Amino acid sequence: MVRRIGRDFLRRFDENPILTAEDIPFRCNTVFNGSPIKFNGEYLILLRVEGQQGYSFFALARSKKGFHYDVDEKPVMLPEKSGKFALYEERGIEDPRITYMEGVYYILFTAASRFGPIIEIAKTEDFKKYERIAMISAPGNKDGVLFPEKINGKYARLDRPIGNDVGSIWISYSDDLIHWGHSKVVVSPRPGYWDSYRIGASVPPIRTDKGWLEIFHGIRMTASGPVYHAGSVLLDLDDPSKIIARCDEPILSPREDYERIGDVNNVVFACGAIVEEDRSMKVYYGSADTSICMATGNLDELIDRTFND
Amino acid sequence: MPRKFRQDVIHRWRENPVINFENLPFRCHDMYNAGCIKIDGEYILLITIEKLDGRPAIYFARSEDGLYFNIERNPFITSSPDEDFKEYEEMGVLDARITPIDGEYYIIYLAMGRHGIVLSIGKTKDFKTFERMGIISQPDNKAGALFPRKLNGKFAMLERPNTGDGIWIAYSNDLLTWGEREAVLSPRGGFWDQGRIGCAVPPIETEAGWLLFYYGVKKTSGGTLTRIGAAILDKDNPTKIINRSNIPILSPRELYERIGDLNNVIFSTGAILEESGEIKLYYGAADNCICLGTTTLSEIVDFCRNGLEEF
Numbered sequence: 001m002v003r004r005i006g007r008d009f010l011r012r013f014d015e016n017p018i019l020t021a022e023d024i025p026f027r028c029n030t031v032f033n034g035s036p037i038k039f040n041g042e043y044l045i046l047l048r049v050e051g052q053q054g055y056s057f058f059a060l061a062r063s064k065k066g067f068h069y070d071v072d073e074k075p076v077m078l079p080e081k082s083g084k085f086a087l088y089e090e091r092g093i094e095d096p097r098i099t100y101m102e103g104v105y106y107i108l109f110t111a112a113s114r115f116g117p118i119i120e121i122a123k124t125e126d127f128k129k130y131e132r133i134a135m136i137s138a139p140g141n142k143d144g145v146l147f148p149e150k151i152n153g154k155y156a157r158l159d160r161p162i163g164n165d166v167g168s169i170w171i172s173y174s175d176d177l178i179h180w181g182h183s184k185v186v187v188s189p190r191p192g193y194w195d196s197y198r199i200g201a202s203v204p205p206i207r208t209d210k211g212w213l214e215i216f217h218g219i220r221m222t223a224s225g226p227v228y229h230a231g232s233v234l235l236d237l238d239d240p241s242k243i244i245a246r247c248d249e250p251i252l253s254p255r256e257d258y259e260r261i262g263d264v265n266n267v268v269f270a271c272g273a274i275v276e277e278d279r280s281m282k283v284y285y286g287s288a289d290t291s292i293c294m295a296t297g298n299l300d301e302l303i304d305r306t307f308n309d
Numbered sequence: 310m311p312r313k314f315r316q317d318v319i320h321r322w323r324e325n326p327v328i329n330f331e332n333l334p335f336r337c338h339d340m341y342n343a344g345c346i347k348i349d350g351e352y353i354l355l356i357t358i359e360k361l362d363g364r365p366a367i368y369f370a371r372s373e374d375g376l377y378f379n380i381e382r383n384p385f386i387t388s389s390p391d392e393d394f395k396e397y398e399e400m401g402v403l404d405a406r407i408t409p410i411d412g413e414y415y416i417i418y419l420a421m422g423r424h425g426i427v428l429s430i431g432k433t434k435d436f437k438t439f440e441r442m443g444i445i446s447q448p449d450n451k452a453g454a455l456f457p458r459k460l461n462g463k464f465a466m467l468e469r470p471n472t473g474d475g476i477w478i479a480y481s482n483d484l485l486t487w488g489e490r491e492a493v494l495s496p497r498g499g500f501w502d503q504g505r506i507g508c509a510v511p512p513i514e515t516e517a518g519w520l521l522f523y524y525g526v527k528k529t530s531g532g533t534l535t536r537i538g539a540a541i542l543d544k545d546n547p548t549k550i551i552n553r554s555n556i557p558i559l560s561p562r563e564l565y566e567r568i569g570d571l572n573n574v575i576f577s578t579g580a581i582l583e584e585s586g587e588i589k590l591y592y593g594a595a596d597n598c599i600c601l602g603t604t605t606l607s608e609i610v611d612f613c614r615n616g617l618e619e620f
Binding site: 011084087088114115116117118133135136138139140141161162163164165166168170172173174178179180181182183184185188257295 | 424
């Protein structure tokens with residue numbers, strides 16, 4: 001029963017969800033929160049797959065045009081079983097976000113363990129060999145996204161620590177991708193709004209003439225649990241801790257059954273977007289922590305929308 | 310009505326508390342704990358005091374004998390009006406931990422603001438002027454303490470991040486950007502330090518390794534019990550625990566430790582190792598006074614190694 005809701009800014013793909021557990025060539029619980037990238041003329045999505053054991057790992061999906069995907073036979077990144085990362089990945093690896101920079105595809109993801117969530121960074125050049133670089137946050141942090149270029153000579157990232165029980169989007173800088181600092185708050189929850197409870201970075205920032213476009217997730221807490229929406233904000237190109245514009249209304253909200261009903265109800269959670277040459281966008285998002293969906297929009301219209309025009 | 314409890318490894322000074330509300334030249338709500346350092350024979354404390362407006366600030370006190378202190382009227386570190394720090398310090402600054410490195414005294418303190426609690430670092434040469442360097446953590450992070458020398462060519466810090474309830478280490482080349490984190494010490498189920506733990510005193514170098522005084526919290530139905538324990542960490546790789554005492558070295562017993570705005574709390578952010586081998590541990594008790602406890606280096610190292618005999 002698909003209800004075709006037309007009110008959201010982003011338009012859902014007619015054939016949503018594009019990937020479910022049924023499409024994975026091995027047994028698993030769910031597939032959600034995947035990060036897309038164009039590589040060698042192909043569309044790839046690095047998928048978060050939750051195994052039936054309960055912990056998550058990554059698999060790779062491929063498509064010629066970005067609509068219909070085939071998933072590789074085997075997972076591409078599993079929690080490490082030995083070495084220095086093993087202890088901090090003992091409960092899985094989650095929510096990858098890919099950023100392309102200077103010939104390298106960087107992947108920020110969340111490592112889960114007894115200590116809580118920690119942001120890790122890995123890299124690949126060919127989507128065959130994946131190499132972990134470092135853990136880049138203290139425990140209690142997630143939703144890390146790397147900017148696709150250096151800002152004032154430094155690498156920059158957004159993330160979502162929790163302070164005073166409030167989850168805001170923060171920015172941090174680094175010279176070497178390993179040691180991070182100069183942290184500041186960028187975007188905070190707005191009381192009374194759809195993003196009143198917690199917010200976090202979702203899509204790695206997209207450079208536009210008007211600023212860095214960040215598609216984030218905003219959570220409202222209700223008596224029956226959280227509701228996850230997607231929203232957008234524009235950050236200053238030279239100092240991304242400054243907000244230029246922020247959408248008043250979400251650009252996508254849980255409405256269809258596949259977004260309302262699943263392992264975690266009422267979730268739309270983007271982990272990446274592809275901007276095409278004609279400025280059209282494909283935003284890939286996890287729905288209800290159970291499947292992967294796609295929605296489309298136009299970059300210029302989204303910028304206008306972020307200014308609430 | 311002090312009861313002179315004698316069974317803890319740390320011996321209480323007979324005239325505790327060292328600093329009481331009556332010793333302050335102004336009125337305040339609370340007095341938490343004190344970072345400390347000995348410079349040219351003079352004892353210096355940086356005391357966290359909750360001002361009457363409800364916000365804590367860090368005050369300077371000095372003494373010739375480490376027993377009787379004069380406290381300055383104006384705070385040494387207080388919430389900064391500076392644009393870079395304002396939002397992060399607006400609710401107060403507290404828990405100064407002092408570490409000397411190469412003629413500078415580095416101070417890591419907690420900054421409280423609308424976004425939670427973060428670690429902030431600054432430095433002084435003379436305890437007259439204080440220069441803020443920057444915020445060095447994301448929220449909520451507490452109990453930040455710098456090692457007094459570089460480890461394997463890098464600055465090292467202990468911290469207590471938002472989740473996990475334990476002590477972590479992080480490394481830095483410039484004191485401002487931090488990484489290479491690892492877990493060091495975690496709470497122990499069933500023990501006195503089962504709830505959460507954090508570094509109390511900045512690590513003290515000994516022949517046995519880094520001597521770490523840490524605080525451990527146990528949750529009870531009537532609130533929390535905060536005590537001090539000790540551990541020895543490997544000199545080159547502090548994530549290796551050489552010894553960890555199986556019982557606390559100091560627990561709330563005396564009335565001034567039991568009763569205050571925060572009952573049953575012993576919390577320390579500083580100790581002084583004398584040339585004689587004596588250790589002076591300055592601790593806050595029940596959030597209402599500063600006390601002194603003493604032991605010797607050999608006694609505490611021996612205690613970490615052997616602990617209490619199990620029955």
